[in-house]
Amino acid sequence: MKASIDFPRQGDKQNSAFFEEWLGRLLEDRDRQGLTENIGRIDSLMITVEPGHSAAYVGELCLMTPYDYLVTLETEQHSTHILRIDMHAPDVLVREVKDPNLHGIFRSLNEVYPIGAQRPNSRYMGEIFQVKNLHAVVETQKAREIRFFNQEQIRQMELPGNMAIVKPSPYTHNIVGYWERPDNHIRVYSLGVSSIRDDMQVAFEQAKALREKLGLDRLLLPIDHLATRVYSQNREAAILEYLTLSSYYYWGSYDIPDQNSSTNVTKNVHFANELHSPAKVFTAANHPYFCNHLIGKPSPTEAFVRNFGPRLHHLAVAVKDGHTGDQINIDYVVSALRNCGQQFLLEVVGSEQEGLKQIFSSASEHSSLIVEYVQRFGGFQGFFTKENVADLTAAAGADEILRGLDAAARA
Numbered sequence: 001m002k003a004s005i006d007f008p009r010q011g012d013k014q015n016s017a018f019f020e021e022w023l024g025r026l027l028e029d030r031d032r033q034g035l036t037e038n039i040g041r042i043d044s045l046m047i048t049v050e051p052g053h054s055a056a057y058v059g060e061l062c063l064m065t066p067y068d069y070l071v072t073l074e075t076e077q078h079s080t081h082i083l084r085i086d087m088h089a090p091d092v093l094v095r096e097v098k099d100p101n102l103h104g105i106f107r108s109l110n111e112v113y114p115i116g117a118q119r120p121n122s123r124y125m126g127e128i129f130q131v132k133n134l135h136a137v138v139e140t141q142k143a144r145e146i147r148f149f150n151q152e153q154i155r156q157m158e159l160p161g162n163m164a165i166v167k168p169s170p171y172t173h174n175i176v177g178y179w180e181r182p183d184n185h186i187r188v189y190s191l192g193v194s195s196i197r198d199d200m201q202v203a204f205e206q207a208k209a210l211r212e213k214l215g216l217d218r219l220l221l222p223i224d225h226l227a228t229r230v231y232s233q234n235r236e237a238a239i240l241e242y243l244t245l246s247s248y249y250y251w252g253s254y255d256i257p258d259q260n261s262s263t264n265v266t267k268n269v270h271f272a273n274e275l276h277s278p279a280k281v282f283t284a285a286n287h288p289y290f291c292n293h294l295i296g297k298p299s300p301t302e303a304f305v306r307n308f309g310p311r312l313h314h315l316a317v318a319v320k321d322g323h324t325g326d327q328i329n330i331d332y333v334v335s336a337l338r339n340c341g342q343q344f345l346l347e348v349v350g351s352e353q354e355g356l357k358q359i360f361s362s363a364s365e366h367s368s369l370i371v372e373y374v375q376r377f378g379g380f381q382g383f384f385t386k387e388n389v390a391d392l393t394a395a396a397g398a399d400e401i402l403r404g405l406d407a408a409a410r411a
Contacts, residue, residue, distance in 0.1 A: 004031050004249045004269055010382070011252030013262045019236040026244055033140050038132050039247040040270060041277035043179065043187060044091045045226070045315075046125035048106060049366045053122075054081055054096040057366035059203035063211050064337065064361070064371050065317050066220045067092055069204035075158040075192035077102055081200055082189065088276055089222035090127070091187055097121050104157060109173045113309040122368045124312035126175035127226070127280075128163060129246060134180035138164045144244065162190040166245060171238035172228050172282075173310045176245045214336040219329050221318035224374050225265075225279035225383075229304050229313045235284035238310075239264055242280060251279070254386050259393040260286050261301045265383050275318060279383065283313065283393070300397025313396070314360065314370035321377055330357045330375040337361075345370075346395035350388045355380030358388050360395055370396070 004027040015023075030036050049057050058081055061067050067083040070091075074080075077099060083092040097107075100121070110116035110123055131137045138148065147167045149157070154165060165177040181187065211217050230238045242248060243266060253264040261283055268277040285302035292299050304313065324332040331348055338344065343362040350357040355378065361371040372392070374384075 001031075001037060002269065003028070004036055004243075004247075007249045007251065007267075007269070009250070009252050010265070011254045013253030013255045013264070015253070016236060019240065022240055023243070023250055026240055027249065030244065030247075035137065035140055036247050036269060038137050039178070040130040040132070041268060042090045042127045043130040043181065044093055044128040044177075045223075046093045046095060046128070046175075046177075047367050047369070048095045048097070048121050048123055048125060050119060050121045051097055051100045053366040054079060054094055055197075055199040055203045057094055057364065058083065058200050059207045060364060060366065061092065061094075062204050062207035063216075063340070064220075064342070066217070066222060068208065069200050071194050072197040072200055073189060073192040073194055078158045078192075079197070080189070080191060081197070084187075085222055087186065090278070093189075095125070105168065109168060109309060109311075113307060115307040116309045116311075119368055122366065124174065124367070124369060126168075126177065128177040128179060130181050131178045132180070132182075134164060134178055137178050141166070141245070146245065158191070160189040160191040162188075169238070169241060169310075171230055171234040171241055171310060174228065174312065176242075210340065214340075215324065216333060216336060219320045219324065219333055221320055222275045223278045224274050224316040224318040225281050226312060227281040227283060227314050227316065227372075228311065229283050229301050229308075230310045231305050232285040232288045232302060234310070235262065235264065235282060238282050238284075239266065242266060242282075246280075248280060251383065254384075254389065255286070256386060256390050256393060257286070258297065258390055259301070259397070260292075260295060260297045260299045261393055262286060263384070263389050263393075278315075298394070298397055300393055303397065308368070312369060314372045316358075316372035316374050319373050319375040321375060328352060328357065328375065330359070330373050333373055334359055345398070346391065349391040350385060352377050354385055354387075355382070356385055356388060358384070358392060360392055 066085050070082040070084045072081050079096045081094040107120045110120045149165045163177045163179045248266040249269050251265040251267050255262050264282040266280045271277045285299050289302045319330045345360040348357050348359045358374045363370050
């Protein structure tokens with residue numbers, strides 16, 4: 001297996017001496033401890049929504065992505081809806097609390113932020129990694145001072161009992177989990193009573209029928225990357241922490257000075273194709289908010305984190321390379337969804353000549369997450385272009401919904 005530190009570096013962002021020293025030390029230690037080999041792909045993503053919103057969100061995802069509704073796992077306080085493409089792409093677990101007055105640790109991560117508190121149950125929770133030997137991973141991580149929920153806490157939170165789950169990151173507020181699953185075994189979650197919910201099935205079937213009618217089923221591919229926004233001062237720590245917890249390597253960072261931000265990419269050492277295990281992206285401001293009046297530049301990333309808290313900002317769905325009729329596939333996808341009422345924050349940015357086109361949807365009213373679409377052309381070797389990222393970052397900062405909520409929070 002290639003050493004985690006030996007992947008070529010991309011980007012132009014200058015990191016601190018601290019980051020460069022500890023990047024090498026942490027990755028070399030991870031390889032030596034056997035964690036890199038033991039930890040595999042991202043197997044599942046966990047998202048929570050407001051009570052009564054899960055059917056609408058399942059329908060939304062099943063139209064805008066290749067996911068299908070599989071089953072619902074019912075526990076006393078939660079319904080967890082499993083969405084799946086196949087065993088090569090991660091599942092999506094949509095978790096809905098039954099009692100809107102129920103308070104727990106994940107809700108508390110929202111309630112201390114002005115906009116996050118308005119949708120206290122809507123947030124991305126984190127990723128679950130497939131591992132070869134769960135006991136070895138947990139014991140090794142505990143020896144590195146990683147803190148886990150104990151089994152009683154997992155039971156009380158009504159999370160799958162066959163997972164080991166790390167407590168939320170102080171930098172991203174996301175969790176990371178592990179479970180032991182051989183490649184030839186199907187994913188089975190030890191949680192509650194399994195059922196096919198009529199409302200979920202109807203929402204799924206309607207969305208799938210429309211997805212197929214529009215021809216999106218042959219164009220939409222699995223998740224390409226997951227993008228988390230963090231405070232400026234936590235950028236390097238958040239990246240190093242995630243590399244400590246995963247089998248990912250540091251691909252590199254690009255500076256976006258016009259938007260006072262940087263975009264930082266990590267990828268799985270085991271998979272050259274992100275569709276088998278999505279890249280994890282971290283975006284952070286270059287300066288904290290109290291410098292903005294002296295810099296005189298927008299700071300959409302810091303504004304987002306101050307209002308929502310550190311959290312996942314968007315998940316990116318890949319679009320198949322090629323054309324549909326006289327349209328590039330991503331343009332066709334966006335046009336078809338717009339005709340169904342889906343809103344987007346900007347026009348598609350990039351070009352076939354540049355090798356990449358991307359766009360952000362508006363944020364979901366159910367999960368607060370944005371869906372990005374990305375199409376890469378031919379032999380495009382980069383993960384993104386600086387120009388595209390600058391345009392997308394600016395569009396997210398100009399989102400009228402966010403601006404309105406931000407103004408209310410300041411009042």
